[in-house]
Each structure stands twice: as structure tokens, then as C-alpha cells.
Amino acid sequence: MSDLRGTYEEHGWSEILTGVYYDLLQYLYIRNLKEVSREAGGKKRDQQQAIQALFRAADQTANVMLRAIDYCPPVDLRYDEYARALLRADEVAYPDDSYGIRSELKRIFRRRGLKPMQEDRRVRRDIVHALREAKTSKRSPPRRPTPIGSSTNSASSSRFPSTPTSPLFPSITPRSAREAATGRPKRG
DSSP states (O other): GGGTTOOOOOOHHHHHHHHHHHHHHHHHHHHHHHHHHHTTTTTOOHHHHHHHHHHHHOOOOOOHHHHGGSOOOSSSOOOOHHHHHHHHHHHHHHHHHOOOHHHHHHHHHHHOOOOOOOOOHHHHHHHHHHHHHHOOOOOOOOOOOOOOOTTTTTTHHHOOOOOOOSSTTOOOOOOOHHHHHHSSOOOO
């Protein structure tokens, strides 16, 4: 990334995230190819296994990359913020990281010169605690605090129901891209 400083050519800058995508795709393809071969009972690898592993890896990679969008700020997104959102979205979706995706992403980021922003450890601890508590309890999600100076029974507070927020950016409510574009929720 340091070789792009002072450059305003968008194709050069796009190579950073494209490279992250293909590096992750390659990692997941190799991992899935081994898994597909194992599922096939140790038979010699064939073209069908390679294709199945590639499709599975492409689906996983797209899910990882797109899931992070819900954890990004709405405007002026920087590479380090997207990198942090990738790690956070995967952590929320898969806390145990059995595929090693987060550790591989961190390795890819280091190799490509991306440094995800560090977060305050207290904030992280509170977020992880709240996520675990929400997962284990049957309670409704917490409501947003009422702004100072507003009354709890004013017309404005009743028009906008409280919704759960993104753990990375508390002022942003996670939504699907379709919902954001159309204003309608995604069909079940």
C-alpha cells in the first residue's frame, strides 16, 4: 500500500481489496479441496472435486467480504475500516474460527500493507459480553437511550422504534443491501 501514496489511479487502489479477495479465495479453495477429497473417501482428485471446492470457496469468500459491509460506516470508508469490519463480521458470525479465516485475513492484511484500526479493549470487551448475553438470553434487544432534553412520550420518539445496532458502529443499524436500496426488508 505504501507504493500507492501520492497516486490517484483508481485501478491501482482497487488492486488492494481485489488482492485480499483472491488471496482469501485461494486459501479457502485449498482448504475445501482437501475437505472435498476427504469426503470422497480418499479417491484420486478429479475435475468434479476441484469444481466443487472452487464453488464452495467462492461462496464462502463472497459471504465473508459482503457480510462486512453491515459493519462499515455509511460514507468515506477507508481500507483499514473495511479490514476491521471483515474481522469483526466474521467474529460475530463464527466466534470459534474453525476455518482459520480471521488468522488468514490478518496474514493477508499484513502482506498487503493494511493495518486494521485498533479498538479500545474496554469497548471490545463490552461488545463481546453484550453479544454473548444477547445470544443466550431470550430478552428483546436493548433500546437506544433517549436523547437529552427529549421527553419519552413525545411524538418523535414514538415514530422511530428502537432497533439493534451494529457492534462496530453503534449509530448504524445493520441492514441488507436490498433493504438499504429499496427500504423493504429482505424476504425470508
